[in-house]
Amino acid sequence: xxxxxKLQDLMGQLExxxxxxxxxxxxxxxxxxxxxxxxxxxSSRVKVIAAVASNAMRSLSLSTDPGPRxxxxxxxxxxxGAWIGIHSVSDIMILCVVTDSLTSPGMLSxxxxxxxxxxxxxxQRIT
Numbered sequence: 001x002x003x004x005x006k007l008q009d010l011m012g013q014l015e016x017x018x019x020x021x022x023x024x025x026x027x028x029x030x031x032x033x034x035x036x037x038x039x040x041x042x043s044s045r046v047k048v049i050a051a052v053a054s055n056a057m058r059s060l061s062l063s064t065d066p067g068p069r070x071x072x073x074x075x076x077x078x079x080x081g082a083w084i085g086i087h088s089v090s091d092i093m094i095l096c097v098v099t100d101s102l103t104s105p106g107m108l109s110x111x112x113x114x115x116x117x118x119x120x121x122x123x124q125r126i127t
Contacts, residue, residue, distance in 0.1 A: 007024055007032060007033035008033050008034075010033070010115070010118070010119075011023065011024060011033050011034055011035040012035050014035060014097060014111060014115060015035045018099050018100050018102060018103035018107070019035075019097060019098070019099050019103070019111070020082065020098045020099060020100060021034065021035050021046065021097070021098045022034065022035045022095070022096070022097045022098075022115075023035070023046065023047070023050070023095070023096045023097075024089070024093060024094075024095055024096075024119075025047060025050055025051070025093070025094050025095075025096060026092055026093060026094075027051075027055070027058060027091075027092060027093075027094060028051060029047045029048065029050060029051030031047060032093065046084065046096060046098055047096075049077065049079065049084060049096075050084070050086055050094060050096040053075045053077065053084075053086045056075070073087060073088055074086065074087045074088075074109065074112060076105050076108065076109075078101075081100070081101045082098055082099060082100055082101060083098070083099045083100075083101065083103060083105060083108055084096065084097070084098050085097045085098075085099070085105075085108040085109065085111070085112050087112040087113070087115075087116050088116075089116050089119050089120070090119075090120075090123060093119075095112060095115055095116060095119070097111055097112060097115075
């Protein structure tokens with residue numbers, strides 16, 4: 001089961017060399033869990049960026065364009081000397097990870113994919 005303490009621990013485990021913070025958010029930007037070292041002012045900025053990016057992801061997935069389209073799973077943004085990776089977890093959650101500029105987008109992508117895979121397994125167990 002996805003307990004708040006377990007989610008908090010998972011976000012903390014994402015913090016490693018180069019990872020500044022990790023957050024699990026709803027699509028509207030409400031915080032579900034975050035890593036512990038997050039500064040409140042940084043948190044609000046990242047939540048706004050994540051909410052805007054997730055709304056862009058959602059509007060892309062709801063596009064009425066008749067051509068072929070893929071589900072936009074990840075967005076990477078370079079912002080103020082940091083990388084922000086946003087990944088859709090479910091129809092109600094997104095994962096946001098912020099790394100320093102030295103961390104490659106490939107490593108950020110790997111962290112996002114592995115964490116989302118874990119969250120999907122946990123969600124499947126409780127549904």
